[in-house]
Amino acid sequence: MVTRMTLHDGWTLTSTGGAAPAEVAAAGAVPATVPGTVHTDLLDAGLIPDPYLDRNEELLTWTGRTDWRYRRALVAAPPEPGERVDLVLEGVDTVAVVSAGGTELARTANMHRSYRLDLREALAGGETELVVDLPAQLTAAEQLAEQLGPRPNVYPHPFNAVRKMACNFGWDWGPELITAGLWRPVRLERWRTARLARVRPLVTFPDGPTGAAVVSVHVDVERASVEASGELRAAAVLRSPAGTVTVRHGVPVLAGESSAVVELRVEDPQLWWPHGYGEQPLYALEVSLEGAQDAGEGSLDEWSSALGLRHLVLDTGADEIGTRFTFVVNGQPVFAKGANWIPDDCFPHRVDRARYDRRVDQAKRAGMNLLRVWGGGFYESDDFYAACDEAGVMVWQDFLFACAAYGEEEPQRGEVEAEARENVARLVPHPSLVLWNGCNENIWGHDELGWFDAAPPEQTWGAGFYDELLPAVVAEVDPTRPYSAGSPISLGAQVDGVPVRPNHPDHGTVHEWEVWNRRDYAGPDGYRGEVPRFASEFGWQGPPTWATLTRAVHDEPLTPTSPSFLVHQKAEDGGAKLQRGIDAHLPEPTTFEAWHWATQLVQARALAHGLQHYRSWWPRTAGAVLWQINDCWPVTSWAAVDGDGRLKPLWYAVRASFADRLLTLQPREGAPALVAVNDTAQAWTTTATVRWVAPDGAVLASTEVVLEAGPRATATAPLPAAPAGTLVVVADAEGAARAVDFLAEDREGLLPVPELDVTTTAAEGGVALRVTARTLVRDLAVLADKVDPAAEVSDMLLTLLPGEAVDLLVRTADPVAQADPDAFAAPGVLVSAGDLVRDAAAAV
Numbered sequence: 001m002v003t004r005m006t007l008h009d010g011w012t013l014t015s016t017g018g019a020a021p022a023e024v025a026a027a028g029a030v031p032a033t034v035p036g037t038v039h040t041d042l043l044d045a046g047l048i049p050d051p052y053l054d055r056n057e058e059l060l061t062w063t064g065r066t067d068w069r070y071r072r073a074l075v076a077a078p079p080e081p082g083e084r085v086d087l088v089l090e091g092v093d094t095v096a097v098v099s100a101g102g103t104e105l106a107r108t109a110n111m112h113r114s115y116r117l118d119l120r121e122a123l124a125g126g127e128t129e130l131v132v133d134l135p136a137q138l139t140a141a142e143q144l145a146e147q148l149g150p151r152p153n154v155y156p157h158p159f160n161a162v163r164k165m166a167c168n169f170g171w172d173w174g175p176e177l178i179t180a181g182l183w184r185p186v187r188l189e190r191w192r193t194a195r196l197a198r199v200r201p202l203v204t205f206p207d208g209p210t211g212a213a214v215v216s217v218h219v220d221v222e223r224a225s226v227e228a229s230g231e232l233r234a235a236a237v238l239r240s241p242a243g244t245v246t247v248r249h250g251v252p253v254l255a256g257e258s259s260a261v262v263e264l265r266v267e268d269p270q271l272w273w274p275h276g277y278g279e280q281p282l283y284a285l286e287v288s289l290e291g292a293q294d295a296g297e298g299s300l301d302e303w304s305s306a307l308g309l310r311h312l313v314l315d316t317g318a319d320e321i322g323t324r325f326t327f328v329v330n331g332q333p334v335f336a337k338g339a340n341w342i343p344d345d346c347f348p349h350r351v352d353r354a355r356y357d358r359r360v361d362q363a364k365r366a367g368m369n370l371l372r373v374w375g376g377g378f379y380e381s382d383d384f385y386a387a388c389d390e391a392g393v394m395v396w397q398d399f400l401f402a403c404a405a406y407g408e409e410e411p412q413r414g415e416v417e418a419e420a421r422e423n424v425a426r427l428v429p430h431p432s433l434v435l436w437n438g439c440n441e442n443i444w445g446h447d448e449l450g451w452f453d454a455a456p457p458e459q460t461w462g463a464g465f466y467d468e469l470l471p472a473v474v475a476e477v478d479p480t481r482p483y484s485a486g487s488p489i490s491l492g493a494q495v496d497g498v499p500v501r502p503n504h505p506d507h508g509t510v511h512e513w514e515v516w517n518r519r520d521y522a523g524p525d526g527y528r529g530e531v532p533r534f535a536s537e538f539g540w541q542g543p544p545t546w547a548t549l550t551r552a553v554h555d556e557p558l559t560p561t562s563p564s565f566l567v568h569q570k571a572e573d574g575g576a577k578l579q580r581g582i583d584a585h586l587p588e589p590t591t592f593e594a595w596h597w598a599t600q601l602v603q604a605r606a607l608a609h610g611l612q613h614y615r616s617w618w619p620r621t622a623g624a625v626l627w628q629i630n631d632c633w634p635v636t637s638w639a640a641v642d643g644d645g646r647l648k649p650l651w652y653a654v655r656a657s658f659a660d661r662l663l664t665l666q667p668r669e670g671a672p673a674l675v676a677v678n679d680t681a682q683a684w685t686t687t688a689t690v691r692w693v694a695p696d697g698a699v700l701a702s703t704e705v706v707l708e709a710g711p712r713a714t715a716t717a718p719l720p721a722a723p724a725g726t727l728v729v730v731a732d733a734e735g736a737a738r739a740v741d742f743l744a745e746d747r748e749g750l751l752p753v754p755e756l757d758v759t760t761t762a763a764e765g766g767v768a769l770r771v772t773a774r775t776l777v778r779d780l781a782v783l784a785d786k787v788d789p790a791a792e793v794s795d796m797l798l799t800l801l802p803g804e805a806v807d808l809l810v811r812t813a814d815p816v817a818q819a820d821p822d823a824f825a826a827p828g829v830l831v832s833a834g835d836l837v838r839d840a841a842a843a844v
């Protein structure tokens with residue numbers, strides 16, 4: 001049997017050359033955490049300040065110019081005859097020389113693959129020293145770029161020359177913190193005869209989604225030596241989700257062979273569904289490798305995993321509009337309600353299963369059923385995909401290519417192929433995984449945006465990866481998953497024999513970035529200007545929550561242009577774009593706190609506008625995947641959940657927009673309409689009351705509209721034009737949240753100064769607020785983290801007519817906060833859009 005021993009203790013870190021400051025160099029060896037990275041080791045040793053605070057990022061640029069050494073002693077018996085001893089490194093970040101007992105074992109240059117190194121010769125008995133030397137990673141990347149031939153990229157540093165997460169070098173939401181270290185588990189494995197090298201349970205449905213499932217368990221073995229070539233046996237056991245039904249089967253691995261396939265047939269499979277469509281039953285698959293019975297070897301190795309059974313098709317067929325991009329799960333077309341996922345921490349070893357669970361739960365609670373793991377990060381650990389399996393959140397996985405040209409020559413080609421093979425195989429068991437995607441924006445950048453125009457025309461840029469290598473790896477290693485070459489992509493569509501440009505709304509996927517970068521979210525040039533088949537990126541920035549911002553940024557005074565604030569705003573011209581959003585919609589904020597609320601509000605409204613537009617076009621539009629759910633540090637960004645894991649107002653807007661039953665006011669053919677979007681399996685027939693309301697709350701007109709939306713369908717009803725004097729149209733129907741459409745911008749000053757009656761009481765687990773509106777109130781919110789950083793309010797961004805009341809619950813763990821419930825109703829905490837109107841009027 002393989003014995004495994006983790007090697008996480010007793011490591012030290014030393015700077016061995018390059019640009020380390022005197023105190024770091026003088027410190028010598030400091031204790032190192034494995035899995036970990038140099039920054040967190042230095043932080044623990046008190047040698048650097050927290051990189052996430054204030055302007056500390058700027059003080060740490062030397063880390064990418066410093067050589068590092070990780071070292072530990074290993075006491076392990078020398079190998080016995082026939083025994084193999086491997087050093088297994090699940091992740092090395094990145095360019096490194098690994099040695100043991102003074103002998104070089106390997107040179108590595110890829111963060112995205114694992115390494116299994118033969119330790120036998122190094123183990124002489126007694127103590128062996130394990131050493132991992134990491135030359136300055138930025139310098140190493142530059143050298144690789146020289147070697148390969150420099151290639152264009154749209155973010156700093158030659159991240160495209162080294163297989164290291166791209167955003168490590170700085171991104172438009174991420175700091176430049178160039179990590180180095182052993183970022184994933186390290187262990188020793190001792191084994192004899194043979195071991196399980198790779199197990200791939202490929203699930204197919206030969207008779208379609210309603211028939212039996214066949215699990216073809218592809219088993220690859222590694223034999224200990226040429227002598228150990230006898231017949232082995234691979235056996236697989238599949239337990240049903242309740243553990244009651246068991247299918248088992250075994251096959252020989254013939255003498256001299258290194259692979260076998262065990263077929264398990266499940267007659268009546270319990271299907272895994274995205275949440276909102278059904279349950280997430282998970283089977284348990286156990287695979288064992290058995291040695292020759294006569295030699296008495298018994299079980300040599302074991303492998304186990306959860307496994308979901310579901311039928312999956314990505315429908316990219318042509319229709320009268322163009323080319324679809326629709327996920328079809330178990331025969332059911334699904335509207336992908338999702339977000340892009342970036343590394344949740346610049347130091348990824350800090351993201352454990354509990355943190356993944358929290359984040360995936362935040363996605364699920366916002367109604368999301370898909371996360372796209374974006375190509376500038378990394379293949380997440382199994383914990384992420386397991387969390388998504390359990391939550392019913394589908395995963396679209398990019399291969400790791402983003403915003404740059406990538407040289408296809410060696411050594412890059414070999415690294416890419418190795419990493420792709422390993423990760424495609426690793427993620428096979430996860431039912432949540434629904435797509436392998438070649439790259440982020442590179443095809444678009446090449447074909448349409450001119451990113452690589454200055455490069456020599458004969459230079460490779462990555463097309464060979466996206467069009468040939470990667471689809472071939474997916475087809476060979478996991479033919480059960482669809483592949484697309486990039487995002488955005490027009491899927492090879494042609495019109496009159498001419499290839500359609502990427503990012504075409506009628507074909508495949510779209511990244512809608514004009515809105516944030518150059519336009520406004522509303523109006524005919526906004527999100528409603530296009531009806532894409534699938535929007536895989538679009539977003540609008542906003543600052544983090546107040547608690548997160550003021551934990552990380554301590555400028556006095558704190559302003560949108562104060563020095564540390566700007567270190568935490570990475571977007572090109574980000575401040576000006578935020579201001580453009582305010583200018584179009586809101587009065588000019590009079591204080592920084594008001595600016596903070598205003599920019600968060602614009603962000604939330606922008607995305608609600610986009611998401612509801614996209615959903616209203618289902619099934620023509622089959623996905624809305626916003627940029628982005630999370631952050632890797634405290635920063636102003638497009639995220640819905642900030643760098644400390646707190647929910648921004650945007651998150652509430654997303655939840656409202658992704659509700660299973662959504663009522664939304666949309667223009668249709670130049671006239672107003674009410675759309676019911678029904679993402680449930682039951683028909684939704686409802687009578688909506690539509691009212692046209694003046695600024696003083698007077699109802700100028702009202703009507704009733706019957707909407708009959710079939711299962712997973714929309715219904716659209718035309719509305720009459722608004723009477724003169726209307727400020728807001730509201731539509732209410734049972735089973736859905738209110739739809740609201742303001743016909744004037746808040747900056748026009750028609751929105752009344754809000755008058756509220758508030759009662760607050762201590763409640764189980766927090767504070768209850770009852771807010772009664774005496775005037776029209778738009779976008780009521782409780783910015784609860786200002787009172788208690790751990791507090792979370794049940795709902796926000798609510799529009800109330802005069803006389804209406806709403807009950808809110810602030811969940812808070814803090815007894816001090818609970819002792820002063822009124823703090824949650826204080827000015828600046830209990831806020832609404834009208835506060836900005838009032839402040840602006842007072843300032844005149």
Ligand code: BMA
Nearest residue numbers: 171172173403440441537627
């Ligand atoms: C897209 C993404 C990211 C970027 C985001 C915001 O280009 O793919 O590269 O962070 O837009 O600008």
